[in-house]
Amino acid sequence: MATLAVAYGFGRYGYGLFLPRFQAEFGGSTGALGAVTSIGYLGELVALCVVGWWAGRRSPRLPIGIGLGCAGIGMLLIAVAPGTWVLAAGVAVSGMAPGWVWTPYSDVVQETVKPRGRTHALSMISTGTTFGVVLAGPAAFFATDSRWRLVWLGAAAVAFLVLAWNIRALPSAPVKREPPHATVRWRELAGRRDAWPLFVAATSSGLIGAAYWSFAGVAVSTANGGNERVAPALWTVIGIAGTIGVFTGRFVRHHGLRAIFVAAQIVLSLSTAVLWLAPAGWGFALTSAALYGCGFMVGGTLLSVWSSLVFPDQPTRGFSVVVAFITLGAVVGPAVLGRVVDHAGLPTAFAIATLLALATLAALPRRSRNRSEGPEGS
DSSP: OHHHIIIIIIIITHHHHTHHHHHHHHOOOHHHHHHTHHHHHHHHHHHHHHHHHHTTTSOTHHHHHHHHHHHHHHHHHHHHOOSHHHHHHHHHHHHTHHHHHSTHHHHHHHHHSOGGGHHHHHHHHHTHHHHHHHHHHHHHHHOOGGGHHHHHHHHHHHHHHHHHHHHHHSOSSOOOSSOTTOOOOHHHHHTSTTHHHHHHHHHHHHHHHHHHHHHHHHHHHHHTTTOTTHHHHHHHHHHHHHGGGGGHHHHHHHHOHHHHHHHHHHHHHHHHHHHHHOOOSHHHHHHHHHHHHHHHHHHHHHHHHHHHHHOTTSHHHHHHHHHHHHHHHHHHHHHHHHHHHHHHOHHHHHHHHHHHHHHGGGSOOOOOSOGGGHHHHO
């Protein structure tokens, strides 16, 4: 949880929170600065390929250590950036971190946690993101003028501390669920039952998520007369509401994967619709944040649970493919919607995100034969 709080909650999503501050400091259009996040997502794709190859061959401590190192170095570069190029380099380096750190925990959970507790463990780990966001929001209240650099220096220090904690806590030996020479081809993973609906949902999650994290702060700040306090409040509410993701495994056990997927997508579409139709006013902004925190965190955590059902024998490799699709969506999101923002405005970008969230309902998971069985039984 601490690892994902650092890598995602601050290293990845903190950039969007500070985007108005970066724009005031370094200049540049909202769309162009938002598109900078796409660089980090491309680096994440490379990391995911390496992690998938290392699964069963290297200790999970290695990729997780590399990822936290990237988070720390990238945030340090952001903290000392004299201009846009160093800022972009910092965003790119820290943006690689999620590709290294999230999926290796799948093997650890599969190997060390009893079957009945695996979905809850995966939910707890995935929800680490929201706790990082909870901390990032109040930190932004402190970050007036040049003090934003102190916030990023502090975040870099935390990244290195969590790195040391992982080195001490995780096993040094590989988690071997198959012979080291065994390889799983892309064709085999893609041919699994339920694989492609999962991949479609993952791509949509990445695109909508990247757009919201990149532009929501600017949208509510602009709609509320440039008030810099609205965006930090938005992030804080997202983080608090997102803690519901801890219970995703239990929700799936009691209500089924399909029902929770539908609920998460509807709530997510409502969150972007608010920024499309009524971004002005604290009430509307915080309502959007609460809806987004619930929809995004439950939906994102659901992907890890869904992946464990589709790829039970290849948890890290299978989930690496899923996260690769999330990342593909995230590469497209800021780059394409950034151009939409510059040419048609922020409301149009959130209108597109709303329609996409609703369209993703077509990628329904397969209905389990016995809903009460829980994910492992299914």
